[in-house]
Amino acid sequence: MGELTPELARYRDEIREVAAGYGLDFYEVFFELVDHDELNMIAAYGGFPTRYPHWRFGMEYEQLSKSYRYGLSKIYELVINNDPCYAYLMRSNSLTDQKLVMAHVYGHCDFFKNNLWFAHTPRKMMDIAANHGARIRRYMDRWGVERVEAFVDRVLSLDNLIDIHSPYIKRGTGPRERAQEPVVDVPRIQAKDYMERYINPPDVLARKRKDIEDRQRQRRGVPDRPARDVLRFLLEHAPLEPWQQDILAMLRDEAYYFAPQGMTKIMNEGWAVYWHSTIMTRHVLDASEVVNYADAHSGTLATRPGQINPYKIGVELFRDIEDRWNRGKFGLEWDRCEDPDEKRRWNRATDEGRAKIFQVRRVHNDISFIDEFVHEEFANAQKLFVWGYNQSTNQYEIVSRDWQKVKRSLLDALTNFGNPIIQVVDANHQNRGELYLVHDWAGADLQLDYAQQTLRYLFDLWQRPVHIETREGGKARLLSFDGQEATNREITASRAPKDIAAPPAGKR
Amino acid sequence: MTRKIDTDHSRFRDIVRGKIKQDLKKYVSTGEMIGRQGKRLVSIPLPQIELPRFRFGKNQGGGVGQGEGQTGQPVPGQDGDGEAGESEGKHSLEVDVTLEELARIIGEELELPNIEPRGKRAIRTRSGQFTGISRSGPQSLRHFKRTFKEALKRQIASGTYDPDDPIVIPLKEDHRYRFLSTREEPQASAVVIYMMDVSGSMGREQKEIVRIEAFWIDTWLRSQYENLEVVYVVHDAAAHVVDQHTFFHLRESGGTKISSAYELCLRVIAEKYPSAEWNIYPFHFSDGDNWSSRDTERCVELLRASILPQVNQFAYGQVKSAYGSGQFKRDLDQAFRGDEKVVTSDIQDRDGILPSIKTFLGKGR
Numbered sequence: 004m005g006e007l008t009p010e011l012a013r014y015r016d017e018i019r020e021v022a023a024g025y026g027l028d029f030y031e032v033f034f035e036l037v038d039h040d041e042l043n044m045i046a047a048y049g050g051f052p053t054r055y056p057h058w059r060f061g062m063e064y065e066q067l068s069k070s071y072r073y074g075l076s077k078i079y080e081l082v083i084n085n086d087p088c089y090a091y092l093m094r095s096n097s098l099t100d101q102k103l104v105m106a107h108v109y110g111h112c113d114f115f116k117n118n119l120w121f122a123h124t125p126r127k128m129m130d131i132a133a134n135h136g137a138r139i140r141r142y143m144d145r146w147g148v149e150r151v152e153a154f155v156d157r158v159l160s161l162d163n164l165i166d167i168h169s170p171y172i173k174r175g176t177g178p179r180e181r182a183q184e185p186v187v188d189v190p191r192i193q194a195k196d197y198m199e200r201y202i203n204p205p206d207v208l209a210r211k212r213k214d215i216e217d218r219q220r221q222r223r224g225v226p227d228r229p230a231r232d233v234l235r236f237l238l239e240h241a242p243l244e245p246w247q248q249d250i251l252a253m254l255r256d257e258a259y260y261f262a263p264q265g266m267t268k269i270m271n272e273g274w275a276v277y278w279h280s281t282i283m284t285r286h287v288l289d290a291s292e293v294v295n296y297a298d299a300h301s302g303t304l305a306t307r308p309g310q311i312n313p314y315k316i317g318v319e320l321f322r323d324i325e326d327r328w329n330r331g332k333f334g335l336e337w338d339r340c341e342d343p344d345e346k347r348r349w350n351r352a353t354d355e356g357r358a359k360i361f362q363v364r365r366v367h368n369d370i371s372f373i374d375e376f377v378h379e380e381f382a383n384a385q386k387l388f389v390w391g392y393n394q395s396t397n398q399y400e401i402v403s404r405d406w407q408k409v410k411r412s413l414l415d416a417l418t419n420f421g422n423p424i425i426q427v428v429d430a431n432h433q434n435r436g437e438l439y440l441v442h443d444w445a446g447a448d449l450q451l452d453y454a455q456q457t458l459r460y461l462f463d464l465w466q467r468p469v470h471i472e473t474r475e476g477g478k479a480r481l482l483s484f485d486g487q488e489a490t491n492r493e494i495t496a497s498r499a500p501k502d503i504a505a506p507p508a509g510k511r
Numbered sequence: 512m513t514r515k516i517d518t519d520h521s522r523f524r525d526i527v528r529g530k531i532k533q534d535l536k537k538y539v540s541t542g543e544m545i546g547r548q549g550k551r552l553v554s555i556p557l558p559q560i561e562l563p564r565f566r567f568g569k570n571q572g573g574g575v576g577q578g579e580g581q582t583g584q585p586v587p588g589q590d591g592d593g594e595a596g597e598s599e600g601k602h603s604l605e606v607d608v609t610l611e612e613l614a615r616i617i618g619e620e621l622e623l624p625n626i627e628p629r630g631k632r633a634i635r636t637r638s639g640q641f642t643g644i645s646r647s648g649p650q651s652l653r654h655f656k657r658t659f660k661e662a663l664k665r666q667i668a669s670g671t672y673d674p675d676d677p678i679v680i681p682l683k684e685d686h687r688y689r690f691l692s693t694r695e696e697p698q699a700s701a702v703v704i705y706m707m708d709v710s711g712s713m714g715r716e717q718k719e720i721v722r723i724e725a726f727w728i729d730t731w732l733r734s735q736y737e738n739l740e741v742v743y744v745v746h747d748a749a750a751h752v753v754d755q756h757t758f759f760h761l762r763e764s765g766g767t768k769i770s771s772a773y774e775l776c777l778r779v780i781a782e783k784y785p786s787a788e789w790n791i792y793p794f795h796f797s798d799g800d801n802w803s804s805r806d807t808e809r810c811v812e813l814l815r816a817s818i819l820p821q822v823n824q825f826a827y828g829q830v831k832s833a834y835g836s837g838q839f840k841r842d843l844d845q846a847f848r849g850d851e852k853v854v855t856s857d858i859q860d861r862d863g864i865l866p867s868i869k870t871f872l873g874k875g876r
Contacts, residue, residue, distance in 0.1 A: 044516040056515065059562070061523030062604075064516050069607070152522075160562040308578040308587040315577070390586045391573030399586045402573060412575050423565050447567045456563035471565070 005036045011092070014102055014287065021286045022109040026361065027278065029112035030126070031087040034105065038094050042078050043067040045091055049261070050083040053133035055253075056140060057155055079303075080104040084115040084264070086126035099292040100299055106282040110275030113364075118270070120263040120368045123170035128260055135253045142246045151250070157460040158251050162258040163422045164233035167266060170259065189215065229426040229500045233440070234258070236427045241464050265420035266368045273317015274364050276303065280318070309390060309399065311413070316385070320372065323381050324363060325356035346380075370417050373410060382406035415446070423449055425471070428498055438465045441499045442473035449473050451482065451491065458484040472498060527606050530557055531613075532620050539723065540861035553613060554605045561604060614734030617727060621868060624875030626735045626790075626823075641689040648688025657687040701736040701790040701823075703728065704779060706772040708797030710747040711764040712834035720830050721796045722759045724864050728794065731872055736790065742779055746772035748802070752779065768802045769795075769839065770809040777817050786821035793818065794871070796828045798835025807839060811846040819852050824876045827855045828867055852876070 007015060015034060022029070037045065047064035048054045070076045079100070082090040090108040092101055115121050125131055143151045189212045194202040230236040234255040238248060264271065280300060288296055304315045327333055331351025340346055363372065387409045391402040403409070418424075424443040432439040438461070442449060454471060461469045461484075468485035472494065481494045531538065538555070576586060608616075617623070644657060662681035666672035672679070707713070707721055733739050743758035744750055750771040753761065776793055784791060801807050818825060829840045840855050847853040851874065856867040 044514065047516060047519075052515070056519055056522070058519055058523040058526055061516065061519035061521070062560070064520055065523065065606075148522075156562060160564050163564055163566070306577045308580070309574070309576045311575050311577060386578055388576055388578075388580065388582075389573060390576050396585070399573065401576070401580050401582050401584050401586060403582060409575055412573070416574060421567075423567060425565055442565070450566055450568035453563045454565055457565050460563065 005094075007034050007036055007092075010098070011036070011101055011105075014098075015105055018102065018105050018109060018282060018287055021282050022106070022113070022278065025278070025281070027109055027113040029088065029109055029116055030085075032082075032090055032108060032112055033087050034090050034092055034108075036094050037091050039071055039077070040068070042081065042091055042093050043071060046078050046081055050081055050089070051129065051132040053129070053136050055132075055136040055138075055155075056143070057152065057159075059159070080107055082108045082111045083129065084121060084124060084126075084260075085129045086116075088112040088115065089129065097295060099288075099295040102287050102292075103279050103283055103296060103299055106279035106287065107275045109282075110278035111271060113278070114267070114271050114274050117365050118263070118267060118368075119366055120266055124260050124263060125256075131260075132257070135257065138253065139250060142250065146246060151246075154247055154250060155254070157463050158234070158254045160457050160460045161234060161237075161464075162254055164231075164425050165235075165255065165258050165262065166231035167259075167262045167419065169232055225430040226427055229428045229441070231424070231426050233425060233427055236430075237464055240430055242466055243464070262420070263368075266370075269313040269317040269320075269369045270364065270367060270372050271317070272314045273319075273321050276314050276318040277321045277360075319385055320376055320381070321360050321363070324376055325360050327356075328359035329354055329356035331355075370414060373413050373417065377406070377410050377413070379406045382409050418445075423447075426500070428500055432468075432470060435467070437468040437470060439498060440469070440471040441497075442471060443499070444474040448475050451475065454482055455484065455489050455491070458482060458489065462486055526560065527557065527608070528612070528616055530560060531555060531608065532616050535617065535620050536862070536865055539727065539865050551609055552607045553610065554607055557604050557606050560606070610730055611734055614730045617731060617868070618734070621865065621873070623731065623869070623872050626732075626875055641691055643690040643692035645688050645690040646686070648690055652689045654687045654689050658685055661685040661687060699736050699790060700738040700740070700788065701732060701792060702740045702742060702784045703732060704742045704744060704776050704791070704793040705758065706744040706746060706750070706776060706793065706795040707758065708747070708767055708769070708772075708800075709745045709761050709763045710767040710800070712767075712798050712800060712832050713762075713830070714832060717798060717830040717832050718759055720858055720861060720864060721828070723861070724796075724828065724858070724868060725794070727864070727868050728871065731868075732792065740784075744772055744775055744779070746775070750775040766802050767797070767800055768806050769797065770806050770813060773810055773813045773818060777813065780818075780821055791822040792824060792826070793822055794826045794828065796830055797839065798832035799829045799837035799839040800835050801839050801842075804842075807842050811842070814847070814853070819850075822852070824871075824874065825853050826871045827853070828858055828871070829855065830858045831860070 006012075011034070019032075043064055045052050046067055047060045054060065067076075067078070071078075078093070079096075080090065080092075082088060088108070088111075090105075090112075092104055096104070115124075139151065139155070189208055191203045191208065225240060226236060234251065237243075238251050238255065243251065283296060283300075304312065304318070306312045306315050329352075330349055331337070331353035332346075332349050337346075337349070340349070363376075367375070383404075383406065387406070388404045389402045389408050389412045390399050392398075393400045424445075425440050426443065427438065428441050429439040430436070454473070458469050458471060468483060470481055470483045472479060472481050474480060479494050479497050481490075481492055483490045483492075578587070580587065618625075641652070644654060658681045659679055662679050662685040663672065665682075665685060666679060705721075705725055707718070729739070729741065741755070743753050743755055745753050745758060745761055745763075746767070746769065747763045748766045748768045748771065752775065772795065780786065780791060801810070814825060827840065827843055829835075829837060831837070837857075840857065843853065843855055854871055854874065856870040858864060858867045
């Protein structure tokens with residue numbers, strides 16, 4: 004690792020100047036110059052060279068090194084959401100590339116600092132990750148590498164089961180509403196009025212009522228209401244050793260730290276591309292570098308038929324928004340206009356584009372970004388389509404170019420950053436302390452062999468039988484693992500909470 | 512200094528080794544590794560090394576793409592078997608393993624002893640390192656430290672060295688030069704002679720078993736000998752030396768005269784691999800049918816008189832086929848009872864490959 008060369012440092016200062024001039028607002032950025040091997044290493048650790056030891060990072064490193072060696076891929080830029088931001092530049096890149104990457108990095112850093120969805124992330128993650136590393140290493144010394152590593156494996160295989168919105172919502176923890184409270188009906192022996200006092204004495208009735216209420220309260224069970232944050236639920240309720248709890252808590256924190264990056268991939272990259280192209284083409288680029296710059300830039304934005312390139316979609320959408328707000332293409336008047344010709348020539352000279360995209364980068368995440376700003380003309384201009392599998396021809400085909408469907412499909416893929424939504428509904432299933440999870444099935448099946456294996460890992464944490472209710476081909480199924488045997492059977496009585504199955508209108 | 516990533520990386524390699532070992536039987540019996548052989552590396556698919564997760568399965572619905580094309584047209588860039596190009600990019604993880612590592616794994620798993628090569632044979636010279644010192648040589652190879660040491664010695668001896676003013680000036684006679692010293696190392700060479708019955712009764716499955724078995728034998732012996740050569744001999748009623756491809760794909764019909772192969776094997780040894788310099792491993796695979804019992808007698812005689820004295824071990828693998836009688840193995844066992852140099856093994860099916868390798872290589876000869 005090394006400092007920037009004086010030449011690069013000069014360009015960094017220039018680029019920072021320009022970026023700040025546009026109103027980008029970032030933490031101080033430390034650039035480090037590294038060779039490809041160091042970069043692969045840091046990338047394998049997810050950007051944190053001081054992270055806890057785990058074989059998965061070794062695997063990642065091997066794959067990165069291999070694909071670099073074979074010329075299949077090369078990491079351009081790596082930037083860490085931290086205060087100060089750390090960014091790594093590959094020593095062997097050309098000067099043009101380095102400038103581009105630096106401009107790109109300032110875009111990311113602005114996004115990290117200002118986007119609302121990053122607001123809860125700790126900005127001293129470099130230190131926190133190092134502390135996690137030290138603690139896990141200490142546990143490894145104390146309890147043995149294998150034991151600790153096996154536990155880490157189990158937690159990692161569950162670390163997508165977090166509630167990505169929980170930092171922003173106060174989930175109610177109070178008692179349920181009165182209406183749901185079942186009426187306590189104390190059985191009484193039939194008696195004539197005048198005998199009632201003797202056959203059903205009031206104090207006995209009161210005692211019975213209390214008994215029944217107690218039993219009902221017990222049966223109400225844990226959790227009180229379905230828990231999205233499965234990791235937290237395990238942290239609070241699974242029979243874990245103190246060191247295991249500590250590791251679980253640390254890995255959960257890391258999962259929450261990384262989650263916003265998954266939620267804003269399209270926006271974050273789009274924003275960074277927008278700024279590197281603005282800064283480079285208007286200010287920093289030397290005439291002799293234009294071809295190299297264009298080559299690198301178009302490489303970043305290249306699209307492939309079966310796939311969405313977040314860089315491309317992101318920057319195009321930001322530019323579209325800027326254009327629309329510059330020309331006033333929004334509001335009631337615009338929406339009501341049905342003359343395509345007029346729409347094409349539309350210009351109210353509102354000039355709010357720049358301000359609008361700054362606002363967008365502050366409040367949106369990928370889902371709301373797509374939902375709010377993708378419109379018919381944009382989808383058509385970008386040639387977006389939905390593809391799907393055709394069983395009769397055994398290949399993937401273009402299913403539709405209807406922009407509503409495109410949007411719908413994009414949103415589906417982004418929901419819960421592409422992970423299934425899974426909740427704990429009962430920790431005392433069948434009154435035997437068994438853990439019951441429900442997959443909120445919304446059209447896509449789980450990969451069942453993976454799910455079975457994950458259940459085994461979950462069992463190791465819960466140490467009692469575990470179940471997950473899901474659907475396959477539209478039929479409700481229950482996958483279970485009881486410590487010996489894995490089963491997969493059809494069920495009729497779903498335990499899915501009503502409010503996940505069908506969200507009441509207006510609640511979202 | 513060991514870097515942090517190296518620790519994690521070697522931990523990952525350990526896990527890979529463990530997984531391969533665990534599933535060795537599966538890999539061996541499906542022959543999965545052979546088709547993937549590079550020069551020194553084998554790529555092994557290891558899907559189960561990924562951490563399992565609750566995640567969506569493949570072939571779900573589809574996704575969004577960008578580009579040209581009409582509704583109903585296939586998405587460009589998918590390969591033949593109908594998998595969408597990119598969205599399914601990560602199929603299964605493939606891990607590269609060197610052949611040496613593979614040999615170590617199979618060695619550990621089958622508890623194969625290391626082979627003690629017979630005697631010291633072919634001397635190989637290794638034009639080695641610049642470890643020698645000489646009084647003359649090119650300036651580019653001058654050894655400064657030694658040169659100054661010599662000069663110092665001379666100055667002390669002649670009394671011209673002044674510790675308070677330690678100036679050492681080498682003269683021409685003090686100069687020392689590095690020179691290339693060649694080291695001689697004994698080198699063990701080995702030759703494997705595979706003989707296979709290609710008569711009509713050996714079907715495709717039988718040959719596949721031989722192929723898999725030969726791959727593992729090669730891998731193991733290669734880890735034991737620096738220099739390993741392989742000769743392939745096929746025979747029905749007559750025997751021929753062929754190349755590897757022909758060996759595994761040739762299909763003949765007709766009778767079987769095993770002695771023809773043994774005679775050819777002897778000729779190959781005599782011509783190219785004198786037993787004084789080579790460790791010789793003949794392996795013979797057939798389904799156990801021979802032309803006549805007279806020919807079997809001839810085989811036994813050839814083995815006893817000529818082949819066995821020259822070779823490390825003679826191995827006979829009998830692959831079960833629908834037509835083979837399996838008589839030949841019984842005859843060999845009877846003739847060479849108690850002779851350690853003859854190893855025979857019955858291979859019923861693919862699951863029999865591993866035990867058979869163990870029988871062949873377990874003696875450490």
